[in-house]
Amino acid sequence: MYKPKNGVSIRGLHSISSFVRPKSNTMSSAALLCTPPADLPGKPVVPEWVPPPVTQQKEGFAELTSIDLSLLDSDDPAIVDDLVKQVKYAIREDGFLFLENYGVSLEQYMYNNISEQDKQDLLFHPETGVWSGYKHPYGFKRQRGTPDGIEQFNWYKSEWEDINRVPKCLHPFMDEIEAFCNYLTKSVNRRLLTLLSRVLELPDDFLWDKVQSHGSPTGEGYFRHALFRPVQKKTDEASKGLRMHGHTDFGLTTLLFSVPISCLQIWGRDERWYYVPYKPGALVINIGDTLEIVSGGHFKATRHRVFKPPADQLHEERLSLVLFNSSIGDLRMTPAQESALIQREGCVDDQGVYKEFKNRTAQGSLVPTNREWREIQISTVTDPTDTNRNRLGADQVLIDGKLMHQREYMGVKVVLPV
């Protein structure tokens, strides 16, 4: 179905090859990824990335549905209908899926070291409600805490608009990085939102037009480049192996590149954590809180966490590339009443953020806007190594004998498995 054409590299981050589809005229079909050339004069030579070995461990992995996004462009309506059914099933069962044949394949990467000066000058300020900039490997506060081995760079609107907010070592590659993110947002995510709109029996561009934020390659969302380095025993003991708390993402959809080091876990229906298996070239898709609410609880926000990898990968570095698609900040989310699915079947309010938002509305209180919802969570985030907060009587509670992490943001309770 695809014809590999030009090799494209997002060097300084990683390299990709673009795949170009033959047919690209309809609204939702894949546009070409036209990434600027990697061999322009002045661009540093980037050595090839050798992917780390895949784990040999077989236990504790989830089985997830894989969606072939290219089928959305099929001329056969039966194939497209079947695809929408598959998505509907996967979202309801797992709230999580793999996306394949979306138009880009991840092949290699390079992590560039940022200069000490840039680390200082571009240091993030999560207390302001955004991750924008460089995250040091000492926890999720601006002030350094316990080492967590996680370095990140986050591109928000401000980083796209001002090159001085981007590490200098990445300047020669910004043309490629920007084209890559534009493609992920405007082609891959747009087609994904078309599919999800169809599951809700809404017009194809409903979620894209009415909910997704626009402008800059990532709208009000952000693109994250993260490197998870192995941690010291002290960190591992304090966090009990956890690298990022169990959480749901607050936006619409999250696109994660499937990577060889298995750390991402999802909460299964049998109430256990499972590693997400490595599927070379696939994107792992999370459903965010906004989509749970817009869908009236038909979609469940994906509960996930980052945990230490299986024993045979403990000493490897893990790269993670993630695009967070955010909804329009000024909106207060409610279920899309235009949805024929919601009109026919009503809403599903048995759990999660939709249930909380519904209760709040029923009491006559305003729910937070999308911007408030994401900013409050970023500005008050806690670290997995925080033994003071991560204990019973502080942020942990026992519910039906199960240990849960409980936080409250602007009067909305969020309870997640530890």
Ligand SMILES: O=C(O)CCC(=O)C(=O)O
């Ligand atoms: O790195 C990953 O696999 C997931 C990270 C994540 O869940 C997040 O940053 O919200």
Ligand SMILES: [Fe+2]
């Ligand atoms: Fe997440």
